[in-house]
Amino acid sequence: MIIKENLLLEHGAQHVFFDLNQEIFQEGQRARFYYQIVEGTVELTNYNDSGKEFTQNIISAGQCFGETVLFIDQPYPMSAVAKSYCHILKLSKTAFLGLLFRHPEISLNIFNV
Template sequence: MLISKDLLLSYGAKIEHHDAGDIIFREGDIPKFYYQIISGRIKLNHYNEDGKELILAILHAGLSVCELLLFIDKTYPVNAIVFEACIIIKLHKAQFKKLLDDHPKISRDINAFLSERLYYKFIMLENNSSLHPDVRLKGVFDYHKSFCPDQNPFSFEIPLTRQQLASLTGLRVETVIRTIKKLEKQGEVRIIQGKIFY
């Protein structure tokens, strides 16, 4: 967990329970809270002018949600939607900044975390510019697996459907399905009961 639950509660944080489909915040909202996931998953998405969903990330327990926007005066460029029932802890922006002022080590940890996420976003963007679908998909797999402590082969279940992988990579669903089968034959992924393990 990025910041301990007890420390967040000591600064006035509140715990909330959400069901799948609940909206934590919408694109265009003003950031007012620091959000950290205790359990469950949240997706960050955007809809293009044709109404097609683009998933930018799926966040799981222990991760924070768009905390970088608490440091600048910009509105959310994405929606945060509960992907599966979750519990989050939220702390008002002013109290979050006070917590960071009072605890410089946590502030440094947040900076390191933001830097790592930005690094992997650059890698993912670079991979998504590739003409090779396997490079695009492996870029998404590497990005999502980067948040997990267990980096052993096939230890990470990709938390995305084939359609969601298509939305993330700009590929057609049929191309995603073919490429995953190819990656399985090459021994780069395992498919167990329809789930992709990387």
């Protein structure tokens, strides 16, 4: 995992669960959370100008998503959908930035992914 579960939980992360094809966030929504997959698979997609869906990435347990836009205060450039049952740790932007401030070595791990 990018960030140890216990450290995320100490900083206020919540356990959230998603069923198959359940939307986690939608392209264009304000970025408010860091997400780390404990179990399951997530598909990151967006739509091109002609309306065709494009898969950006498919990620699984031990990977994070949604973190880069937290640094630039932009909306999510893609949607995230559970492609299986998912158990995810979700941490608010404020708590995530606070965690990085207290543990700067974690920033290096995130940006080296």
